[in-house]
Amino acid sequence: xxxxxxxxxxxxxxxxxxxxxxxxxxxxxxxxxxxxxDSKKFLKIMFSYNNKELIIxxxxxxxxxxxxxxxxHLNLHINSLELGDSAVYFCASRRAAPxxxxxxxxxxxxxxx
Amino acid sequence: QQQVKxxxxxxxxxxxxxxIINCAYENTAFDYFPWYQQFPGKxxxxxxxxxxxxxxxxxxxxxxxxxxxxxxxxxHIMDSQPGDSATYFCAASYSGNTxxxxxKGTRLSVIA
Numbered sequence: 001x002x003x004x005x006x007x008x009x010x011x012x013x014x015x016x017x018x019x020x021x022x023x024x025x026x027x028x029x030x031x032x033x034x035x036x037x038d039s040k041k042f043l044k045i046m047f048s049y050n051n052k053e054l055i056i057x058x059x060x061x062x063x064x065x066x067x068x069x070x071x072x073h074l075n076l077h078i079n080s081l082e083l084g085d086s087a088v089y090f091c092a093s094r095r096a097a098p099x100x101x102x103x104x105x106x107x108x109x110x111x112x113x
Numbered sequence: 114q115q116q117v118k119x120x121x122x123x124x125x126x127x128x129x130x131x132x133i134i135n136c137a138y139e140n141t142a143f144d145y146f147p148w149y150q151q152f153p154g155k156x157x158x159x160x161x162x163x164x165x166x167x168x169x170x171x172x173x174x175x176x177x178x179x180x181x182x183x184x185x186x187x188x189h190i191m192d193s194q195p196g197d198s199a200t201y202f203c204a205a206s207y208s209g210n211t212x213x214x215x216x217k218g219t220r221l222s223v224i225a
Contacts, residue, residue, distance in 0.1 A: 004156075031210045041200060043157070045212035055210060090156055100145040100206060102213060104156035 004105035023091030032074040119216025132190040136203035143205040
């Protein structure tokens with residue numbers, strides 16, 4: 001009964017390839033996010049979705065395209081992968097207002113060779 | 114511009130001691146301040162959170178102290194245990210569906 005799940009756990013690929021990461025939450029939350037954690041462990045927001053609609057895009061290259069087929073799912077597709085894309089990507093979901101708690105998935109470690 | 118500044122970067126504490134991690138924020142619109150705990154290979158897990166209308170919140174061995182005028186908040190871990198060894202992140206957000214703004218993390222090592 002995992003609250004926020006991501007697949008795959010690990011992703012190793014060559015530069016220039018296209019890859020996708022999937023995220024699902026079973027908490028009934030309306031808002032979902034993608035965060036990137038770099039090699040220094042710094043966590044930074046990439047995208048915010050509310051009710052399947054994009055509400056925040058934090059100056060992420062347009063090679064990154066999130067898609068939300070329904071409120072429980074938020075996927076991340078990355079085109080033309082670059083070395084600098086290597087990081088751990090976390091999906092998170094958030095309780096509706098007035099609550100603020102965000103729950104994170106286990107992460108996807110992406111390595112671009 | 115780093116909106117949430119966290120210190121120290123790393124911390125070594127003896128078993129049974131008190132671990133203290135500090136954060137300072139800049140945006141006075143922030144109204145939610147959580148702490149997350151992250152073990153290697155895992156996602157951040159919500160530990161404890163506070164809103165600016167209270168100055169302290171305690172849950173078990175974990176306490177948040179909040180100073181609104183100084184725009185600072187801190188995490189105290191009492192009776193620190195080796196199992197507490199992890200990276201701790203402070204964060205902040207404001208009302209609505211806004212994402213969290215994280216500090217850079219503190220790597221805590223509790224030694225026996």
